[in-house]
Amino acid sequence: xxxxxxxxxxxxxxxxxxxxxxxxxxxxxxxxxxxxxxxxxxxxxxxxxxxxxxxxxxxxxxxxxxxxxxxxxxxxxxxxxxxxxxxxxxxxxxxxxxxxxxxxxxxxxxxxxxxxxxxxxxxxxxxxxxxxxxxxxxxxxxxxxxxxxxxxxxxxxxxxxxxxxxxxxxxxxxxxxxxxxxxxxxxxxxxxxxxxxxxxxxxxxxxxxxxxxxxxxxxxxxxxxxxxxxxxxxxxxxxxxxxxxxxxxxxxxxxxxxxxxxxxxxxxxxxxxxxxxxxxxxxx
Numbered sequence: 001x002x003x004x005x006x007x008x009x010x011x012x013x014x015x016x017x018x019x020x021x022x023x024x025x026x027x028x029x030x031x032x033x034x035x036x037x038x039x040x041x042x043x044x045x046x047x048x049x050x051x052x053x054x055x056x057x058x059x060x061x062x063x064x065x066x067x068x069x070x071x072x073x074x075x076x077x078x079x080x081x082x083x084x085x086x087x088x089x090x091x092x093x094x095x096x097x098x099x100x101x102x103x104x105x106x107x108x109x110x111x112x113x114x115x116x117x118x119x120x121x122x123x124x125x126x127x128x129x130x131x132x133x134x135x136x137x138x139x140x141x142x143x144x145x146x147x148x149x150x151x152x153x154x155x156x157x158x159x160x161x162x163x164x165x166x167x168x169x170x171x172x173x174x175x176x177x178x179x180x181x182x183x184x185x186x187x188x189x190x191x192x193x194x195x196x197x198x199x200x201x202x203x204x205x206x207x208x209x210x211x212x213x214x215x216x217x218x219x220x221x222x223x224x225x226x227x228x229x230x231x232x233x234x235x236x237x238x239x240x241x242x243x244x245x246x247x248x249x250x251x252x253x254x255x256x257x258x259x260x261x262x263x264x265x266x267x268x269x270x271x272x273x274x275x276x277x278x279x280x281x282x283x284x
Contacts, residue, residue, distance in 0.1 A: 029057030030117065034147050034160035040167040041131040041143070043198070043271060046086055047164055051125040051147050055117040064117065064151035066125060068110040071145035075134075075267035082135035082143045085110045086128035093124040115149075133268040137260045139168050139200045170207055171199035172255060173273075183284055190281040191215070196273035197255040205251035211278060218244035219282025226253060226278050246280060253278065 008019040037048040105111040150157040256274030
């Protein structure tokens with residue numbers, strides 16, 4: 001509810017006068033909410049947003065435009081955007097019924113136009129936005145973005161804001177290499193496993209990281225290292241020479257968190273993953 005005031009002024013030859021001030025209240029019939037389906041993001045991942053517009057009035061609100069600032073913020077002399085609209089992802093519902101796709105300009109800012117909110121009804125807009133290189137990745141960071149609904153039937157634009165934060169967890173990937181790729185019988189070969197953590201949280205012993213592999217051909221006389229330090233069986237790894245099944249013991253392999261830096265010129269964030277390297281050498 002918004003309060004408004006106004007005052008009349010009278011002028012005449014030889015003088016002027018002011019009226020009393022009248023005060024009124026304007027009941028706004030449109031409200032907006034904005035929600036992220038999952039309140040976390042990761043580099044390259046997407047966030048799904050739901051904007052709900054509710055019309056408590058007795059007249060439909062037509063031809064509204066909804067904009068999303070995609071979290072834009074000032075860096076140096078420029079505005080950078082931590083979110084980018086995912087093309088073709090908008091879904092438009094009136095009172096729960098899917099409607100034809102509205103007009104969309106990807107921006108930034110994202111603009112969705114031609115929206116009608118029925119009298120006594122609601123509209124939901126669902127869409128996805130991808131985390132860009134300008135989305136901060138430190139554990140305490142956030143991205144705040146605001147949606148604004150405006151149109152001829154509204155006395156004032158209506159806004160709704162949502163806050164999301166980077167996923168605070170280890171994000172692990174593994175790569176396997178073989179050397180040499182051609183080996184003679186009774187020769188030695190080495191498997192190298194590189195585990196990378198692109199997350200903001202270290203994978204410590206409590207993460208129970210386990211690497212398993214079944215070697216074929218089977219190996220004998222194994223030597224195993226973690227980051228250059230020898231591991232011992234069976235306390236740190238196990239190996240069944242009959243089946244070729246190799247496994248590290250849960251919690252032995254730990255992987256540090258990624259290192260995040262921000263380019264001082266562009267504002268873009270870059271990630272250097274934390275790594276752990278396991279080698280297994282044996283005789284074929």
